[in-house]
């Protein structure tokens with residue numbers, strides 16, 4: 113970890129672990145090659161998508177079966193070794209960053225699609241299955257898996273469950289939590305547990321939903337049963353250009369307020385539009401201050417009905433250019449610019465830092481104006497790409513980590529954006545999770561009673577705090593140190 | 601009507617100090633659900649009222665004792681609706697009880713359950729601490745999802761004080777088609793049609809008829825209707841039918857009857873759940889009304905009637921039982937909140 117901002121976050125386990133006994137027991141459980149001890153071998157795993165936070169683990173394990181996962185958890189439990197689950201490592205909150213004295217459990221080899229039931233529109237998959245691989249596998253049945261993070265080519269279903277990931281189609285079809293029927297998990301004691309079921313609502317407390325978004329702190333997901341959706345007969349994509357972000361923001365609020373819920377409704381600001389256009393050249397209007405990308409889906413009749421209303425609403429709110437995709441290829445191109453927005457911004461700056469606050473839609477104009485003021489104050493550029501329909505912002509802070517102090521400035525700016533989101537009634541994270549990164553903002557969003565309740569809940573699953581320690585939920589001590597840091 | 605948070609907080613703090621069991625009650629419409637329990641009454645009906653409603657944000661926030669019927673009326677003024685179509689039980693059901701008992705109507709497979717519309721809630725735990733989880737925004741993954749955990753918990757983890765719910769626009773058009781079909785044929789038809797991306801918002805089978813409800817834009821509904829065929833039900837009759845489905849009024853058990861609920865995959869064969877009286881949710885929910893009092897049906901929940909001191913929700917695995925007990929303890933260490941309502945051991 114390079115920055116000092118997270119300094120109060122010390123690993124809770126400072127007891128002495130008998131490393132050699134632990135490792136040799138691990139090697140007995142797993143085949144040769146599935147236990148990685150060398151620095152070079154573990155280097156690819158030292159961080160997730162938030163690369164400024166790095167840490168090598170004690171040891172990395174790559175199980176191939178659920179039995180092996182169980183055995184590894186039992187062993188970690190027995191020896192008191194911290195354990196960090198990891199999928200593809202595309203997370204953006206340092207959630208999968210290894211623990212210096214711990215085991216990194218890489219789940220990508222559990223990558224089987226166990227069963228597809230095209231009649232009930234469900235699939236049972238192992239956690240290492242890539243998000244896009246699932247959608248591709250069910251495409252022959254005319255089905256798809258709705259939550260589609262921009263990282264879908266790489267990220268895993270296990271990681272999606274752990275983060276409650278969303279995507280550009282979540283406005284209409286929901287996040288991971290809304291598309292999941294059942295999860296099989298392994299507890300820190302190595303016990304298998306099934307949450308949810310084949311039906312839609314099982315009796316009792318909703319443990320399945322609790323598991324979603326729990327960031328690897330409560331258990332390891334070893335199987336998930338997800339809902340699939342039939343492909344709509346017609347999909348229509350259009351983009352609309354605006355002179356101000358406020359006008360585009362108002363158009364979004366008006367459209368939703370009118371009762372039209374598109375399948376996707378995304379917004380990009382000028383800097384993001386230019387970066388994306390330079391990168392993928394899909395014909396975005398680079399003179400626009402804001403661009404809305406809207407997708408409608410349904411039967412022909414439904415889409416035609418909605419298209420008229422959407423165009424009318426967009427124009428009323430000052431769209432000076434509306435482009436309606438003529439065919440699937442053009443629709444894909446229009447989406448490509450949005451989906452490639454992060455890497456596109458990566459090309460115009462040595463480093464960028466992606467935020468993930470969510471705000472009420474009515475606050476979009478105000479918050480974007482405040483962000484641009486903050487951007488000027490810190491002297492760092494900010495590109496905005498976001499799930500406008502949901503009010504989920506992704507301000508991308510551009511900085512250069514090789515310049516002394518710029519990372520810290522970027523973190524401070526990011527922290528200010530997150531607290532701004534909380535101030536207007538929103539949250540510090542809409543879909544990327546807290547991980548290690550947003551620990552400092554947790555005491556800002558939650559009071560002591562809520563945080564203590566989270567900790568007791570964590571203890572009900574993992575009393576020794578072995579699962580992904582130091583992430584997601586700050587300890588009491590952490591909060592006290594954080595607050596004295598803020599006020600001191 | 602008003603904000604009774606302070607009184608409620610004090611009542612729970614007192615109960616915590618004296619280890620007094622409390623029995624939470626909203627509109628008292630769900631007394632027949634869950635296990636029979638005793639305890640000092642904790643009435644929520646007066647802790648009511650809408651805290652905020654923004655039609656353009658599609659969010660309503662109301663105190664737990666607010667009646668579903670009141671919310672429905674309020675939303676209808678703005679041409680909006682509760683997406684999960686909860687029962688209002690003669691206008692008495694409250695939103696808090698609805699969340700705790702996880703009550704969802706016919707549109708469940710298409711518009712989701714309570715958890716899919718629930719954005720946040722206020723909770724007083726068994727220590728008497730007032731807390732807020734989630735919020736009023738559409739996406740929020742900070743901290744554990746204590747909000748959705750409450751769905752179906754029957755008040756055993758805390759007293760829900762207020763809820764924030766995502767609402768949706770009313771449908772512009774809709775009608776219901778009926779088809780003369782056996783259970784077997786209906787199950788097959790429902791499976792097939794659910795696969796077709798049609799504007800379906802309800803599929804139920806009752807007394808030899810399959811009912812298919814279409815709702816959406818006028819054009820979409822009309823074309824789907826032509827495609828499906830069947831007999832068009834008069835709009836008044838359709839309204840009465842779906843209301844009865846939502847309110848559970850077709851299958852009210854007499855005192856010597858038991859109503860069982862089956863939940864599972866929609867392609868499960870008819871004979872797996874013998875003597876099904878009603879099918880809902882395109883086959884994913886089935887109901888069986890039996891005369892006998894005490895014969896538990898394997899894999900079915902003893903929904904209403906019969907011995908209410910039995911484990912009406914059935915058994916769960918030993919490790920999960922232990923986990924749920926630890927979770928209960930994390931929220932309610934003295935076990936004062938609706939103790940035994942869900943399971944005898946909780």
Ligand SMILES: Cc1cc2nc3c(=O)[nH]c(=O)nc-3n(C[C@H](O)[C@H](O)[C@H](O)COP(=O)(O)OP(=O)(O)OC[C@H]3O[C@@H](n4cnc5c(N)ncnc54)[C@H](O)[C@@H]3O)c2cc1C
Pocket residue numbers: 160161196197198199200201202203204206207208219239260261262263266267268269270271272273274275276277278279280327328329331332333334454455543544547580
């Ligand atoms: C370019 C880019 C675009 C992105 N776009 C989006 C987007 O549009 N929407 C969005 O929501 N996210 C997005 N993300 C973030 C990221 O892709 C998601 O959070 C994703 O779900 C992480 O999956 P993963 O397999 O990479 O998980 P990892 O990063 O490996 O892990 C994420 C967390 O899950 C835990 N975990 C992983 N597997 C398991 C398991 N089997 N059991 C228990 N815990 C587990 C880890 O401990 C960690 O805390 C984006 C990331 C990038 C780099």
